[in-house]
Amino acid sequence: MYKPTFYITMEADPARFTPEGQGLASRLWSFTAPVDMKPSLTQELGVLLRMKCTGRPYWNAADAAQQKNWEVVARPALANKLHSVTDVLRGCNEKRYQHYEGDIHHVWLKLQLAPYQLRIRLDADAAGNEYIPDALALVDAVRALANSPEVQAFAEGEEQLAVYLPSRTEVEALAATRAAEAEAWAAWETAVSAAEEEALGEAGGDTGDAGNGCAPADTAGDSAGQTPLPAKPALAPGLSITTAEFVKPSGEGLVLPLP
Template identity: 30%
Template structure:
């Protein structure tokens, strides 16, 4: 019987409003039309935060499936959900890759999704951090199974509004460490390049200094009218450059490039209806 049952899926993309425009919405709907119906909305950035694009799976299965104590619900889950989730994760990950390949061919930057949210009707909301290429974790289905087990056992408490994997605090700490490592690597590379350049620069110092003396003598000997003419020509040349600088300074939003690193999913953030968040050690199966 379960072989003929399939959940329905709607994709909701929630984008930073600085990245939201009609062309972007059309591209997204066109890219994911073969996967499921989709719609796109925008949210305001909070306190100048980095852009955060979220893809939500709105999963509907019009019969009970979450309660493990219900034998029929448990059979339905085991017979349908793990395989369906695996297929959907794979299909959507492939679609993200294909869409970004097209963008690359058109000289455009990749469009990232930073979190995947899984909405299981009114039963649970799970938010999982995607990889640096917006891919879903290979063990994403296992994470969902674990959350379901823990919630059914009451191990996460009452009034849970979201299980975030990893917690925001954990992810921000990991990102900060990756950014620091990236900065240190860049500084080390720059120091090596600078050291290599110093030898070549030293060879040219004497010749450059001699040429500077000659130029200074010629300027001192120049007539006052000639120097004024030179000054006028320099000012005229500077005007278009200044205009270009003003145009270049016009505000445009560019997606910042975050360092690529392997996310540690070990610490979860259990978010509750009253706004509190508790850190949960997934390996230990207990709150930190």
């Protein structure tokens, strides 16, 4: 039975675009699909998964043959591959994952499903919680939109379109929110560390009459003079993707709610 072929491109910080970095990429992804590595042009790293389904188009749901290709060939293969990709992504993005040094956090999962490239925003909060959406469900939703009169009219005459999930405006708003949260979280960690060091210093300096053989004064319950630890900053919930924006190479976009 025919099976689509898959290829992975891992975007990396230019400093990691070295033989050692490419070797790491190969070890990470090679069991999933053939992989190559390229330096990222921005600070937002991504992973691109390309699916080649040569001679078996599958986007047109009104065409019986294409719908069968989708149900029997393309979708099952994509579902299986996305399961593996998500597992590796979660490991890469885990801040406590000891296999890495430095930050190689991915914020985009890109799916090249010609003639569309879906760009799915991944989310993580300042506490290190990862929010990786159900990519297959998003592909299903985009395919439904791609068959709508609005998108067909918008895409007429275009050979390729990017699809942002969510829209570019929402992506920018999320990035600003997370950046502000990261700054507040770093300030909170600094304040907590300072308060704990101060408390340890005060405890170490209170020796009571231990040098005279007497028990030290009981100060454990006397917390009236201690500075309370600052409260953790509030963090926004994980990104909920409810819109898609179809974007032409010219930059013109069409935003639609997901079905």
